[in-house]
Amino acid sequence: MNTRFDEIVLLDGGMGQELTARSKKPPMPLWSTQVLLDEPELVEQAHYDFIMAGARVITLNAYTATPARLENAGLGAQLERLQADAIGVAKAAIARSRQTVRLAGCLPPLIASYRPDLAPDYDECLAQYRTIVALQKDAADLFLCETMPSIAEARAACLAARESGKTVWCAFTVDDADGTKLRSGEALADGLIAAAEAGADVVLVNCSTPEATDAAMPVMVAGPLPFGAYANGFTTIEPLKSAETVEVLEARRDITPDNYAQTALAWVEAGACIVGGCCEIGPGHIAALGQRLRAAGFTPANAAA
DSSP, rough: OOOOOOOEEEBBOOHHHHHHHHOSSSSOOOTTHHHHHHHHHHHHHHHHHHHHHTOOOEEOTTTOOOOTHHTTTTTTHHHHHHHHHHHHHHHHHHHHHOOOOEEEEEEOOOOOOOOOSSOHHHHHHHHHHHHHHHHEEEEEEEEEEEEOOHHHHHHHHHHHHHHTTTTEEEEEOOOTTTEEEETSSOBBBHHHHHHHHTTSSEEEESSOHHHHHHHHHHHTSSSSOOEEOOOOOOOOSSSGGGSSSSGGGOOOTTTOOOOHHHHHHHHHHOOEEEOOOOOTOOHHHHHHHHHHHTTTTTTOOOTTO
């Protein structure tokens, strides 16, 4: 779908890494959920900073607050409270900003990023996503199924989100060595078709290196839906496959706000209508991206559009 969109939706950046950097406590396996429990003011401020940097869609800080992850950590009974807390701090940040901002519900991988082999079976995935959707749908303006590493998990997330009647965005994480494939080894092109069949309105690539995202662009352009992208700033995600916390991951020093903005502008010029950032992409990167878009003749879209 190689269509130029003069108005571009600007997303926020990576909440998990942003909160890890802001918190004085060591990273925990539940990442951003632990900060939400212990330091909710940091979550609100991070949302606020992304909004003031220009983001007009922010995503709930509920990436690790899934039924499976919380149950594994002995916090299963706190699912409803954590989802409500995530909604509360996001809405507080939006209200404080006095900006028109859409709130995206968060449907992440249920157990681990980049590890489709650990996902529950399809029926269990669908049941858990339906549980999350039920807790978020009254507050969410749309649903973002993000960092989907496989077609099965993406299909379940999109179907659960579509049942809410809200707009559905589906973001796939691709192989850093081959951006035309998902982390599962399945073809990205097949994932785009599956997402469309399951009810997605927009497809994206996220939480992959900028280079892998570049490689995914021709597939996205040829795909069935409007598309977007938001990359991460990790050197590699390989250490996380055998570790529990993000302490093992290293940020790339070459992904400065200006460099990231220039890279993301190329995705927009290829036809992307939604851009933002994932892990290690902070408010400074989003602000620079907004400035670069305007300088290139693109208009960051109003959130109400």
